[in-house]
Every structure is written in C-alpha cells, then in structure tokens.
Amino acid sequence: MYDVGIKDExxxxxxxxxxxxxxxxxxxxxxxIAAGQITVNGEVDTRRGKTLRPGDVVCxxxxxxxxxxxxxxxxxxxxxxxxxxxxxxxxxxxM
Numbered sequence: 001m002y003d004v005g006i007k008d009e010x011x012x013x014x015x016x017x018x019x020x021x022x023x024x025x026x027x028x029x030x031x032x033i034a035a036g037q038i039t040v041n042g043e044v045d046t047r048r049g050k051t052l053r054p055g056d057v058v059c060x061x062x063x064x065x066x067x068x069x070x071x072x073x074x075x076x077x078x079x080x081x082x083x084x085x086x087x088x089x090x091x092x093x094x095m
Contacts, residue, residue, distance in 0.1 A: 001057065005070030013040065014048040016058060020065035032060060 004020040011019070014029045017038065023029045032038055033048045039059045040050065052058065054069045 001064040001066055003068045004065045005068050006054070007070050009069075010051045010053050011067065012048065013038065013045065013050040013052055013058070016052050016065075016067065017060065020058065022058065022060045022063060022065060037061070 002020075004016070006016070006019070014026065014033060017023050017029050017032070018026060022038075023032055030048060033046055036044045036046055037060055038045060040052065041057055052067050054067050056067045058065050058067070
C-alpha cells in the first residue's frame with residue numbers, strides 16, 4: 001500500500017483511482033468500478049462518485065492506495081534554513 005495525497009478534504013472515487021495510478025484512463029476507471037473490481041476499506045463499491053476522505057483505502061486486486069491529506073508545505077521547493085549560502089546565481093545563470 002502507498003499513500004496518495006489530496007489537496008482538498010475529499011475526492012471522488014473515479015478521480016482518486018486515476019490520481020493513484022491504479023488505472024490509466026477515466027474510461028478504465030469507469031469500467032473497473034462498474035465491474036466491481038474496486039474495494040474501498042475492504043468493501044466492493046460500484047459508485048464512481050463515492051466521496052473519499054483521508055484514511056480511506058482503495059484497492060484494485062492486490063494493489064492498494066491510501067487517501068492522505070497533502071500538507072500544504074509539500075508544495076514549497078525552497079527552504080531558506082537548508083539553502084546553500086555559497087550558491088552563486090551569476091555562475092548558475094551563465095551555465
């Protein structure tokens with residue numbers, strides 16, 4: 001099982017299984033859900049619009065993904081506390 005972060009407080013089942021790469025396309029998601037191949041928290045669910053929240057576990061076969069809340073700070077790419085003070089912008093710019 002692996003964690004898949006979501007930015008909002010909930011996500012629809014069809015969207016989540018695409019986000020988690022459990023299926024390749026929206027059409028494949030629709031088919032897998034309709035065929036009863038998807039379980040949510042151990043129960044088969046055939047509702048593509050089912051609302052998932054952090055803590056829910058979605059599986060297709062033996063591959064599972066857990067819905068987790070994505071920390072807003074994960075989007076930050078610059079951490080001043082760990083920045084390299086010796087970085088030379090001009091040298092980098094001219095590479």
